[in-house]
Amino acid sequence: xxxxxxxxxxxxxxxxxxxxxDVRSQFLSDPVPDxxxxxxxxxxxxxxxxGFMQPWDFIVIRSPEVRRAIHENFIDANxxxxxxxxxxxxxxxxGLKLAGIVDAPLNLCVTCDHDRTLGAGLGRQSDPAxxxxxxxxxxxxxxxxxxxxxxxxxxxSILNPERLRALLEIPERITPVAYLCLGYVTDxxxxxxxxxxxxxxxxxxxxxxxxxxxxxxxxxxxxxxxSS
Amino acid sequence: xxxxxxxxxxxxxxxxxxxxxDVRSQFLSDPVPDxxxxxxxxxxxxxxxxGFMQPWDFIVIRSPEVRRAIHENFIDANxxxxxxxxxxxxxxxxGLKLAGIVDAPLNLCVTCDHDRTLGAGLGRQSDPAxxxxxxxxxxxxxxxxxxxxxxxxxxxSILNPERLRALLEIPERITPVAYLCLGYVTDxxxxxxxxxxxxxxxxxxxxxxxxxxxxxxxxxxxxxxxSS
Numbered sequence: 001x002x003x004x005x006x007x008x009x010x011x012x013x014x015x016x017x018x019x020x021x022d023v024r025s026q027f028l029s030d031p032v033p034d035x036x037x038x039x040x041x042x043x044x045x046x047x048x049x050x051g052f053m054q055p056w057d058f059i060v061i062r063s064p065e066v067r068r069a070i071h072e073n074f075i076d077a078n079x080x081x082x083x084x085x086x087x088x089x090x091x092x093x094x095g096l097k098l099a100g101i102v103d104a105p106l107n108l109c110v111t112c113d114h115d116r117t118l119g120a121g122l123g124r125q126s127d128p129a130x131x132x133x134x135x136x137x138x139x140x141x142x143x144x145x146x147x148x149x150x151x152x153x154x155x156x157s158i159l160n161p162e163r164l165r166a167l168l169e170i171p172e173r174i175t176p177v178a179y180l181c182l183g184y185v186t187d188x189x190x191x192x193x194x195x196x197x198x199x200x201x202x203x204x205x206x207x208x209x210x211x212x213x214x215x216x217x218x219x220x221x222x223x224x225x226x227s228s
Numbered sequence: 229x230x231x232x233x234x235x236x237x238x239x240x241x242x243x244x245x246x247x248x249x250d251v252r253s254q255f256l257s258d259p260v261p262d263x264x265x266x267x268x269x270x271x272x273x274x275x276x277x278x279g280f281m282q283p284w285d286f287i288v289i290r291s292p293e294v295r296r297a298i299h300e301n302f303i304d305a306n307x308x309x310x311x312x313x314x315x316x317x318x319x320x321x322x323g324l325k326l327a328g329i330v331d332a333p334l335n336l337c338v339t340c341d342h343d344r345t346l347g348a349g350l351g352r353q354s355d356p357a358x359x360x361x362x363x364x365x366x367x368x369x370x371x372x373x374x375x376x377x378x379x380x381x382x383x384x385s386i387l388n389p390e391r392l393r394a395l396l397e398i399p400e401r402i403t404p405v406a407y408l409c410l411g412y413v414t415d416x417x418x419x420x421x422x423x424x425x426x427x428x429x430x431x432x433x434x435x436x437x438x439x440x441x442x443x444x445x446x447x448x449x450x451x452x453x454x455s456s
Contacts, residue, residue: 002378002412003378003412003413003415003416004376004377004378005240005243005244005375005376005377005378006236008234008236008237008240009236009237009239009240009243009376010240010376010377011237011240012233012236012237012238012239012240012241013240013241013244013372013373013375013376014267014271014373014376015233015237016233016241017271017274017369017372017373018274020274020276022276034452034453035453035455037453038453038454038455039242041433041437041453041454042433042454043242043245045430045431045433045436046245046246046248047368048248048250048368048371048383050383050385051385051422051427051428052420052422052423052427052428052430053428054430054431054436056436057436057437057438057442058436058437058438059438059439059440059441059442060437060438060439060440060453061439061440062439062440063440066440066441077353077354080353081350081351081353081354084349084353085348089348093350098351118428118431119422119427119428120313120317120427120428121312122309122321122422122427122428123309123326123385123386124385125305125308125309125312125386126305126309126385126386126387126388126389127385127387127389129360130385132357132360132361132364133360133361133363133364133367133405133406134364135361136360136361136362136364136365136368137364137365137367137368137371139361139365140275140276140364140365140368140369141245141368141372143276143365144241144245144369144372145241145242145245147241148232148233148237148238148241148242149232149233149238150230150231150232150233155276155278157278157279157351157352157354157355157358158351158353158354159354159355160354161354161355167441168441168442169441169442169443170442171442174442177361178361184230184231185231187231188231192280194279194280194347194350195280199279199280199347199348199350200279200280200281200346200347200348200350202273202280202282203273203282203346205269205270205273208273208282208284208285208286209269209285209286209288210285210286210287210288211287211288211289211290212287212288212289212290212291212294213287213294213395213396213397214285214287214396214397214398214399214402215397224262225262225263225265225266225269225288226266226269226270227263227266
């Protein structure tokens with residue numbers, strides 16, 4: 001069809017989407033070359049943004065001292081987080097590796113500036129959270145480009161945001177959206193680790209599809225979209 | 229390098245990232261085939277999610293009546309939004325086409341369920357907004373897959389969220405994150421429309437890069453990452 005990519009380029013896009021992983025355990029210490037990092041940042045910078053606001057900044061973190069301090073933040077936040085689980089769930093939780101902050105040679109904090117004047121507010125009056133969504137989309141661009149380049153990325157959510165802000169000297173108006181660990185990896189797992197370790201299974205997509213309104217759910221009709 | 233894609237698949241990923249557009253004006257009325265829509269929804273469903281929470285739902289909207297009602301919501305919200313601009317900015321704003329709700333044959337509302345129990349809360353205690361970020365990443369997966377398939381996508385931010393919620397019967401606990409218009413297009417513009425129409429320019433990426441902390445900005449060092 002007109003405007004579609006040739007088969008091998010189309011395959012590349014779907015491979016990146018299906019073979020992207022949230023990497024925590026497989027990092028190698030080899031440095032990520034500057035120009036490769038530059039390509040990943042450009043991929044993020046070409047994310048969509050409301051009103052062309054481009055609300056993101058990128059804090060590139062290679063310093064072992066800074067990474068060690070972030071890792072301490074993670075250890076404390078994770079100890080706190082573990083408390084809500086008990087019995088088998090707790091054992092399972094304690095066995096998960098949830099961050100590769102010091103193993104990965106490169107960390108990246110992607111932030112959102114709510115006061116950025118680029119775009120002159122276009123599209124932000126109905127929903128001010130759209131700048132955060134734009135920033136998350138930029139992260140996904142980077143994540144997919146990284147997968148295609150053979151670079152693993154892990155998103156660390158278990159951090160105390162105020163300690164993170166203090167450590168990286170992030171101003172009040174700026175929201176840290178994503179804290180990422182990046183590096184070459186031994187391999188990419190064929191399935192998400194939270195699935196293979198038995199933490200959660202992939203939901204049936206057909207159950208999440210509605211037609212013309214929330215109440216119109218029809219799993220058979222939905223399944224017919226997905227029968228390929 | 230190990231684990232990286234072959235050149236043509238890598239090129240596909242970067243093409244999708246660089247040639248993706250927020251489409252408003254170029255929609256064709258040809259229907260989007262069911263199986264193609266299914267592939268796009270699967271791409272979204274394979275987005276990253278905090279704790280494997282998969283907080284998204286997808287409301288597929290083909291009904292002309294529903295699209296017309298959403299379009300009226302847009303018209304009112306846009307009239308309101310235009311008021312903050314004056315003089316040349318206002319003329320420029322009024323000349324922009326900001327939504328293709330009725331031109332595109334297919335609309336899609338992507339939502340986030342804050343109470344979804346999948347993932348058992350893993351990763352959400354430090355920052356509860358992570359479920360919204362996951363949903364935005366799912367949207368970006370769909371957007372890139374659509375570009376590769378030759379399908380244009382436009383994200384409409386200028387909608388009154390309460391009217392949208394009422395019209396689509398979206399429950400209170402669910403946040404509508406993205407309202408998308410999808411369809412085949414005459415062509416994909418080579419640059420963002422907000423750039424060619426003079427609304428905003430692309431920011432210099434080097435100005436958005438920091439090293440090991442917010443205060444460490446060095447445009448020359450940043451430019452050296454980007455010199456490829």
